[in-house]
Amino acid sequence: MENFTYWSPTEFIFGRDTQKETGSALARYGARKVMIVYGSDRIEHNGLLKEVTDSLRGAGLEYVTFKGVKPNPTAQNVYDGIRVARDEKVDFLLAIGGGSPIDAAKGMALGALYPGDFWDFYCGKATPEAALPLGVVLTIPAAGSEGSGNSVITNEETHQKISVRYPFILRPRFAVMNPELTYSLPWEQTAYGVVDMMAHIYERYFSNTPGTELVDSYSEAILRDIMDRALTLRLQPDDYDARADVMWAGTLAHNGLCGVGKTEDWASHRLEHEISAFYDVAHGAGLAVIIPAWMEFCARRNPDKLWKFAINVMSVNPAGKDTDEIIDEGISNLKNFYHDLGLTTNLRTLLGGEEPDIEKMVKSLHRNMGDTLGNYVKLSMDDCREIYRIACEAE
Numbered sequence: 001m002e003n004f005t006y007w008s009p010t011e012f013i014f015g016r017d018t019q020k021e022t023g024s025a026l027a028r029y030g031a032r033k034v035m036i037v038y039g040s041d042r043i044e045h046n047g048l049l050k051e052v053t054d055s056l057r058g059a060g061l062e063y064v065t066f067k068g069v070k071p072n073p074t075a076q077n078v079y080d081g082i083r084v085a086r087d088e089k090v091d092f093l094l095a096i097g098g099g100s101p102i103d104a105a106k107g108m109a110l111g112a113l114y115p116g117d118f119w120d121f122y123c124g125k126a127t128p129e130a131a132l133p134l135g136v137v138l139t140i141p142a143a144g145s146e147g148s149g150n151s152v153i154t155n156e157e158t159h160q161k162i163s164v165r166y167p168f169i170l171r172p173r174f175a176v177m178n179p180e181l182t183y184s185l186p187w188e189q190t191a192y193g194v195v196d197m198m199a200h201i202y203e204r205y206f207s208n209t210p211g212t213e214l215v216d217s218y219s220e221a222i223l224r225d226i227m228d229r230a231l232t233l234r235l236q237p238d239d240y241d242a243r244a245d246v247m248w249a250g251t252l253a254h255n256g257l258c259g260v261g262k263t264e265d266w267a268s269h270r271l272e273h274e275i276s277a278f279y280d281v282a283h284g285a286g287l288a289v290i291i292p293a294w295m296e297f298c299a300r301r302n303p304d305k306l307w308k309f310a311i312n313v314m315s316v317n318p319a320g321k322d323t324d325e326i327i328d329e330g331i332s333n334l335k336n337f338y339h340d341l342g343l344t345t346n347l348r349t350l351l352g353g354e355e356p357d358i359e360k361m362v363k364s365l366h367r368n369m370g371d372t373l374g375n376y377v378k379l380s381m382d383d384c385r386e387i388y389r390i391a392c393e394a395e
Helices: 018-028 048-058 075-088 099-112 187-205 213-235 240-254 267-279 283-299 304-312 323-340 358-369 381-393
Strands: 011-014 033-038 062-067 092-097 134-138 150-155 160-165 174-177
Touching: 011 018, 011 240, 018 048, 018 092, 018 134, 018 174, 033 048, 033 075, 033 099, 048 062, 048 092, 062 075, 075 099, 075 150, 092 099, 099 134, 099 150, 150 267, 160 267, 160 358, 174 240, 187 213, 187 240, 187 267, 187 283, 213 240, 213 304, 213 323, 267 283, 267 358, 267 381, 283 304, 283 323, 283 381, 304 323, 358 381
Parallel strands: 011 174, 033 062, 033 092, 092 134, 134 174
Antiparallel strands: 150 160
16 A cells, blocks of 8 residues: 545535535635535526525525536636636635536636636646635535545537546535435436446556555445445435435545555546547446446456456356456446446447547547556557447447
């Protein structure tokens, strides 16, 4: 295990009716004027926005709203939010929703205090020194952004989807997490969220760092629980305990706990970002096609963790099988799980039969990431091209 610093100061306010505590949480962290950031009008129709604003008024706080964050939040969303935050002189941001409004709010938090272009932080031209504080009311368990210092924004003009990681200034001060708020989610959003949170664990689990048995063990346990609870929710969408497990698992998957002491990978996320940047598919849907393809590519190059994953997570019985057979069965079981969620593992099918422009994606990937990416298996651009091809041929 490598040396590490783990710092996770977010206060998690978890359980039924906790959205009514939002105002008191904001006041406790010193907020005076809040900008509420959200996406669609769903939270207006289901009454959540009123519950939250009532709690803000009850705590004596001023607020303004910023609506319209897209599912893959764009740089334009962030620019517009920065302008409102500055004009209104807000001192705290509150994101309501899933990863998209949270990530957009983080970009706004960075840009509101920066005299230049917030995109400087995402493209590597500058490093932030400060950001507005933010809180979260989570309604979609998936991205884990409620407990991380990460943010992903898409620049539509340049077709770049880039992530940043600033844990010391972008971790939310608090996250309100009521599993009941996820009951009304369309099934596909639940499924996309499950794939995303599992992928956050994979990016840390598939590591060449030795001596990480404890971290591996609880990562495997979280993965098994997510899969079990997801299949429960497919049949019983109002199962509170299953919703609670999935919601908390999404946080644990991405707050750094599963990566302590490890060199992480993140190749699969980088590969998927090109798909959603050019074709605007849901991030979880893109990961469902990339993850198995990445595993197939890596299987013969670095089998060490893949056979362990097959046995300990995908329930492969190793008796009488060699390493290749164990890994192949594990990948097949993972694909079948994604299919059980109602998702495809074929890139062409995901794009509605359209032939993806692999060369365009690889060119953009090279522009954003350089000559190589990943650590579990160091991938060249030719390797990335092959993984996209495998994803196009998947069953």
